[in-house]
Amino acid sequence: MTVSTAIARLNAADPDFARHLDHLLSWESVSDDAVNQRVLDIIKAVRERGDAALVEFTQRFDGVDAKSIDDLILGRERLELALTRITPVQREALEKAANRVRMYHERQKQDSWQYTEADGTVLGQKVTPLDRAGLYVPGGKASYPSSVLMNAIPAKVAGVAEVVMVVPTPRGEVNELVLAAACIAGVDRVFTVGGAQAVAALAYGTESVPQVDKIVGPGNIYVATAKRHVFGQVGIDMIAGPSEILVVCDGQTDPDWIAMDLFSQAEHDEDAQAILVSPDAAFLDRVAASIDKLLPTMERAEIIEKSINGRGALIQVRDMQQAIEVANRIAPEHLELSVAEPQAWLPHIRHAGAIFMGRHTSEALGDYCAGPNHVLPTSGTARFSSPLGVYDFQKRSSIIFCSEQGASELGHTASVLARGESLTAHARSAEYRILTQEKGN
CATH class of the missing domain: 3.40.50.1980 (Nitrogenase molybdenum iron protein domain)
Incomplete structure (x- = not known):
């Protein structure tokens, strides 16, 4: 050569x-019309036929002889078995890397906060983890146990109750390092499905695959295209170049x-x-x-x-x-x-x-x-994007509590602005809370 x-x-x-x-x-992450239509057809099939579609696509695309969805589910005990099948040196490296990634991301955790104004009005922010996150992991030759650690550990540190992993096993090829990494990172469930069908299953749920709130992890053009289409139904990390x-x-x-x-x-x-x-x-x-x-x-x-x-x-x-x-x-x-x-x-x-x-x-x-995350913005998007982190698996809700005096005082301001926007119901809703003596002034 x-x-x-x-x-x-x-x-x-x-x-x-x-x-x-x-x-x-210059680089464009653009799916051609054929890829785009194929992905849309796959998503539609999974939404309509659920597990049956997953089994069919896995047979067709991955060459896996699966009779039912049960053949595509790996339990926690299978992940623990993978730990015994890798070498002691590999296990030590995975555990050391996981500890460093976990320690770094612990520092990213955000807590809820509140403050009280002089009139008793309370303002703040409530930080809540997502209920469930989906992790896509490439399979076969493109197997990246490091990506499992980088995607699953921040979710767990954030407090996500359940992390669901999907990983294709083309021709039945299982990567023990990937499964061992899933075990160490605390992944809760694993389905051996991949491609656009796996993304669709995570986004919409099937009889067996639970619907998630956010999908993270790298994949090929079909995975990236599917993530684009399901965004809005679920959150996604990014479309990486x-x-x-x-x-x-x-x-x-x-x-x-x-x-x-x-x-x-x-x-x-x-x-x-x-x-x-x-x-x-x-x-x-x-x-x-x-x-x-x-x-x-x-x-x-x-x-x-x-x-x-x-x-x-x-x-x-x-x-x-x-x-x-x-x-x-x-x-x-x-x-x-x-x-x-x-x-x-x-x-x-x-x-x-x-x-x-x-x-x-x-x-x-x-x-x-x-220790820092290796899931990073590409193609110039670092101008406005950040590495994957704990904050990607947390939501923030605003907290507003108005005392009687506070609601009365803010009511004047809201009334003026609402009427300036010709939104009378907004204005009157705020005005109802203005104290009587203030209305007369």
Whole structure:
């Protein structure tokens, strides 16, 4: 097998730099009409025929010889069995990662609060966990036990009573690491179904699959399209695009390290994006040489090659200040600040899903065991979105209690504004609570 790279070289001093960067970053998560219609048909079938449709689709798409829905349900005892089937080293790694993820997310918990005004009016916010969350986990070769931890643990920390996991098992292929991760993370129920049919089942419920309040977790184009269609019936985490990494380096990090950091995202799939920004042109040359040297040693070399050649780039900038400007323009999923004083530049970062500080902090640590969530906004959505967290599994309800005096005082203000909007019933509803002596004033 012969692999080679021709990674794009951009220079921020180029008058056409902005146009070239926009072209590099462009990516559309658009389902074609055929995919869209197929997903709509699957959702309709699951809503109409429930478990029978799930069994039929699992037989057809996954090649599983399921006679009934009972063949697609894994009990808690099966998850516990998976713990005994993985190696002690794997179990230790899963448990250590889970503990770190749990500890980090415990700090995100929000509590209800109230305050009382001088006239006795009480205002506040009641924080309540969702009743039930659904977790989609890819199956077969694309098995990610780390995603199970990252999605299920925040839900449990938030206080979600029941976490339901769906995971396809193509041709009956069960991934013991995924099931072990589900056991450690506290997943309550597992159904071995996948695709758009699994999303539909979680959104609308069937005779056996309970309806959930929110669906989280990654999936293919059919899963993403189904999540778009059921949004509103249930909440969803996000419609994620390809994985991304942006490395900002001052030129002093080992170029082999940087090349491998770029590979760590490029190996996900051909559409993944890996970009290096540096003011040091000679360093960019050294990283390009490292890429060519290391690529033939990679197991997923062909995928990396297509990703690097298709969507990767080495960008030269004037100085570190401009490097940060470019980083904010890109708003990457993963941002590595591989520089001497990362803390000095942190206040200038406005848009990034996760920020990896310093030369020794590889993005891969965040994927597995650092603690923060690895479910992050992609495709520039870090401009307005945040990592998955405990707050995604909690609702907030406003609390308003008016004392007699408070209702009377606020009634005057509400009355004026309501009548200004020609909403007379609003105004009179508020005016009824105005104290008699105040009405006469």
